[in-house]
Amino acid sequence: MSDDLGLFTDPDVDERRPLKRDRERDRARAKAKKRKKTVLWLVVAMVLTVGLGGAYYGYRELRSIGSYEDYAGSGEADKIVEVKDGDVISQIAATLYDNDVVASAGAFIAASQTDARVLSTQPGFYLMKTKMSGAEAVARMIDPKTRVPAVQIIGGTKLSDIKAGDKTVPGIYSLLAAASCTEKDGQKTCLSADEVKAAAEQTDPVALGVPDWALADVARAEPQYRLEGLIMRGVYQVKPGVSAVELLRSVIVSSAQKMQGFGIPGGTVNTGFRPYEVLVIASLIEKEAIEKDFTKVSQVIYNRLKKPMRLQFDSTINYKNNQPHIRTSDQDRNTPGPYNTYMSFGLTPTPIGSPSQQAIAAAMNPEGGEIIYFVKCHEKGDSCFATTFEEHNANDQKAQRDGVY
Template sequence: MDNEAKKLEMIEKMKQRKKEGKIVRRIVAIVTLVILLIVSVVGISGYFYVKSALKPIDPESKTEIPVEIPMGSGISAIASILEENGVIKDARIFKYYTKFKNETSFQAGNYSMTQSMTFDEIIESLKTGKVYREPLFALTIPEGLTLEQISKIVEKNTEFTAEQFMEKVVDPEFIKNMMSSFPDLITEEVMDGNIRYALEGYLYPATYSFYEENPTLEDIITTMISQANEILVEYKPLLEEKQMTVHQLLTFASLLEEEATAQTDRETIASVFYNRLEIDMPLQTDPTVLYALGSHKERVLYEDLEVDNPYNTYVNQGLPPGPIANAGKTSIEAALSPTDTEYLYFLADSEGNNHFAKTYDEHLVNVDKYIR
């Protein structure tokens, strides 16, 4: 083959490769365009679906739909119930909406709803307990009570005795079931052998409405634990950031709850405890001594401070083994967001006002001024 023929052959191959290149580029362009179209369609469809799911199913509907929310239901279960009854279009959208709005504290009961209700109206109904039928009875659990004190409230308002209540909260099988039902709330930490009651601190203080004539003791206690779970879940990111467990948080918060008076600055008291923990100084808080003694006293004596008990923070460094009471949201938030101070001491005067000090000498001056 002469040079001219070779040159023509090379030119022909180049033309062929160029032609093939154009075809490949065209195919790539078409495939890319198709992918972009699919993504756009999916995105637009998703947008309109979510937009539709956020609206009432039928804005004109006046038909009442009875909806039963069982005791102990979390937001996932509630959303599923609403979808199954045709009150909302998509349970997942409702669940994400409530989380975005930081809505909690939904009440169990039998509700009367319609397909014309907005998400906000449904949430308000679930929070305020505007129900289809009135609750048969309610239990109000104040902040700062121990399990033993709660047992007496249950005895006063139900057919169960305080002894039956305490038997249930210490029942190993029941505790195991609660750990299984609320794994993010109740962990193996409650099984520490030094802990007096595994579920101490895990029954959230609130008013609970009951719609069944004779709820079981398990249902009553589970409802309180479920509420604690609902409250604590919103603080999970902050707990992870502070490298703090739920058990540690509830224990710390219970100390603030017991030290608090009506005028107490809990965030500042929290700073005192954190400052002491940082330098390995005993917390030396009287409520832990009273819990160790198992009795209430108007005044803690010097001999009480020496009681040999894991809960006594005068003789043991760090936090006690577990909560000494059931803390409310104010104390929980104070434990997570303490004031930034250098205080190591504080005392409350006869009017409940707190006085803080950085040094022991300053503290003694406060003692002379406000206590003696």
């Protein structure tokens, strides 16, 4: 029954007192509100946690922009700074500030707004100067000559130089030595290839950054060969002016990271070989074939090792003799030694050069099939493969008739 006129209201009951259902509704609302606050604080906490790195750089930027201090002039002493992969302008500015290149991050950030080219700054080392104005720092940063040239290692490169007549093919030690040069007050200083080589042969492999999976094999190898293959093909940013040990370590650690991304050691589990052995196989593939034949040469290696059958690769003999030739002499093939795969079974004690990503992939994933022979049969470097010696012999004779070798 409706009581719109209040005829049935109890005069002893306070009209302001809420009904039971109202009290329950209010309690429910209070609980919901509390839950919302809890969720909100959790979200805030997550944002703060995830954004901690960005907040740090933001703080460093703001602390300098607030004062906006700026040096005058083009700078004083030489200073090498590193721009890391993924660095944005605020991070570059903070690095310059921390190295006293600029008086404040804000000075560099403000100056960068006048030249968009600074947004395309590439990772690497830059030869800057201390106490530069923000404008001068930007101008120097975008100058191509400021960036220290990177070291490029091509597939098959050896640690030491290869001399062929009057020509010399620089090895990794020479390439690193050339990249080590720094100029201070007009005086150029460089490491020599011999200094890099000495550090490679005499320093504890752990101090050089040799990965755990390679330590035992490196320890067994002859000193002059022990780092072979551990610096794979690629481009390496090196800091000039550091010691030979630090120079080598930076490159070996970077190479090990590349290898890890390409499957060594993780992807070698089902190959039947240890990670270091896969690296050796990859180096042999790199030397013996062009890329289109990598997986087939890999299969030949697998099949020969399984029989077992000697690999009989000229490249391993030429590696030990430090020769650039494709073929070997009867005397070379009859000289015993662990790198003479015409006489010794199994793999060589170390890699014989720098493997590429493609060679590493082929070493872990051979073509398949029963092929056990191959010979260069085309001037472009293509190989002809065979499952029998008779077929191989025919391929070999045809290659000679065609003047391939």
